[in-house]
Amino acid sequence: MDKLKVMTIFGTRPEAIKMAPLVKELERRPEIESLCCVTAQHRQMLDTVLDIFRIKPQFDLDIMEASQTLSTITSKCLLGLEKVFHEVRPDLVLVHGDTSTTFAGALAAFYQQIAVGHVEAGLRTWDRYSPFPEEMNRSMVGRLAELHFCPTQANRRNLEAEGISKGLFVTGNTVIDALQTTVVKDFSFAEDVLNQLDYERKRVILVTCHRRENYGQPMEDIMSALTHIARVHPEAELVYPVHLSPVVQECAHRHLDGIENVHLIAPLDVEEMHNLMARSYLVMTDSGGLQEEAPALGKPVLVLRKETERPEAVQAGTVKLAGVDYDRITELADQLLDDPTAYGEMAHAVNPYGDGKACRRITDAVLYHFGRSDRPPEPFKS
Numbered sequence: 001m002d003k004l005k006v007m008t009i010f011g012t013r014p015e016a017i018k019m020a021p022l023v024k025e026l027e028r029r030p031e032i033e034s035l036c037c038v039t040a041q042h043r044q045m046l047d048t049v050l051d052i053f054r055i056k057p058q059f060d061l062d063i064m065e066a067s068q069t070l071s072t073i074t075s076k077c078l079l080g081l082e083k084v085f086h087e088v089r090p091d092l093v094l095v096h097g098d099t100s101t102t103f104a105g106a107l108a109a110f111y112q113q114i115a116v117g118h119v120e121a122g123l124r125t126w127d128r129y130s131p132f133p134e135e136m137n138r139s140m141v142g143r144l145a146e147l148h149f150c151p152t153q154a155n156r157r158n159l160e161a162e163g164i165s166k167g168l169f170v171t172g173n174t175v176i177d178a179l180q181t182t183v184v185k186d187f188s189f190a191e192d193v194l195n196q197l198d199y200e201r202k203r204v205i206l207v208t209c210h211r212r213e214n215y216g217q218p219m220e221d222i223m224s225a226l227t228h229i230a231r232v233h234p235e236a237e238l239v240y241p242v243h244l245s246p247v248v249q250e251c252a253h254r255h256l257d258g259i260e261n262v263h264l265i266a267p268l269d270v271e272e273m274h275n276l277m278a279r280s281y282l283v284m285t286d287s288g289g290l291q292e293e294a295p296a297l298g299k300p301v302l303v304l305r306k307e308t309e310r311p312e313a314v315q316a317g318t319v320k321l322a323g324v325d326y327d328r329i330t331e332l333a334d335q336l337l338d339d340p341t342a343y344g345e346m347a348h349a350v351n352p353y354g355d356g357k358a359c360r361r362i363t364d365a366v367l368y369h370f371g372r373s374d375r376p377p378e379p380f381k382s
């Protein structure tokens with residue numbers, strides 16, 4: 001029997017981190033020919049992930065440009081992928097999450113009547129403009145896909161509520177698979193400033209902020225809140241690897257440059273990021289991925305957004321929705337820095353997002369769907 005041709009398509013840092021362990025799992029299976037296509041919606045931030053996981057894509061569309069718009073990303077991906085599909089016709093395309101690459105990847109495959117599998121399916125806020133454009137991207141991919149790999153049972157219920165009832169598998173999130181390979185006890189950072197921080201005596205706060213819906217006033221207010229926290233808490237050291245988006249770079253540097261206990265650094269590679277998180281006191285972020293990783297490492301998270309599509313860790317008590325309002329962010333951060341009881345209540349490890357076996361389940365589900373095995377995988381139970 002011919003091998004099943006499975007093509008993974010991804011383009012940004014978070015997709016790469018979460019698809020890398022899946023690419024490795026696909027490569028391990030004798031029944032599968034694994035093909036990898038990157039759009040390079042991100043360039044540098046994608047390449048560091050490819051290097052670390054030693055992935056050499058067969059196709060690279062190299063689409064990134066400075067200050068790209070949603071339309072340019074989507075149209076360049078669609079046109080580039082059309083050419084790829086003329087060269088090779090996979091049996092299945094796997095896309096991840098909710099970026100423009102994800103949506104364009106699913107749509108381009110659909111145009112060629114190629115089956116689509118959606119990894120990290122079923123996350124919803126039910127607000128079409130928040131996160132923007134991600135909520136609409138993932139909803140549309142939900143319509144286009146015929147296989148849906150939901151991290152949690154709640155994600156599966158979200159899809160069922162939209163009338164999607166076939167091809168659903170609860171697998172856990174692949175980011176937990178990735179996390180199990182990166183965090184080590186003795187880790188030496190490339191950035192000297194990170195080796196020199198006193199993680200025992202200081203309160204290291206890991207910060208990231210990049211979302212499009214936070215551009216403008218919300219990001220201004222978040223940066224003002226960070227300034228307050230740094231000034232009022234000399235015992236804190238804020239480490240902020242700044243996303244390469246020119247909008248984010250400008251805003252972060254304008255507010256935070258020159259504050260002694262704020263360290264604005266270049267984006268970290270994923271091993272450095274996970275190991276820094278494991279050594280931090282607190283995480284403040286608008287990132288999706290960090291909301292999943294930090295709870296697994298027992299680190300409290302303040303989410304710098306108005307909503308979250310990841311309510312599981314909020315329910316488990318390790319994540320709080322701080323919003324984008326100066327008063328609320330500073331109040332919650334002050335509390336976690338001043339009140340050991342409040343901190344203790346949030347600082348415990350929980351794993352609602354996965355058990356490290358998501359990639360195995362996804363691959364087993366693919367083989368089952370195509371009649372290459374008799375049994376579906378056991379669902380992930382948190």
Ligand code: UD1
Nearest residue numbers: 012041042043044045046065066067068099100244245246
């Ligand atoms: C994208 C995703 C978002 C995801 C984020 C992860 C969309 C619409 N958004 O947003 O869901 O959370 O990635 O980080 O798909 N840049 C570089 N080098 C890089 C990466 C980015 O210079 O390696 C700069 C470029 O100027 C680029 C800009 O950042 O134009 C913005 O990148 P883009 O992919 O459009 O948006 P993100 O905000 O990164």
Ligand code: UDP
Nearest residue numbers: 014017241267268269270273287288289290
């Ligand atoms: N990350 C990283 N280096 C950084 C910032 C983030 O490796 O400097 C990782 C992080 O650990 C997580 C992923 O990138 O796995 C999240 O990506 P991002 O925050 O850019 O996107 P989102 O998850 O919000 O879509």
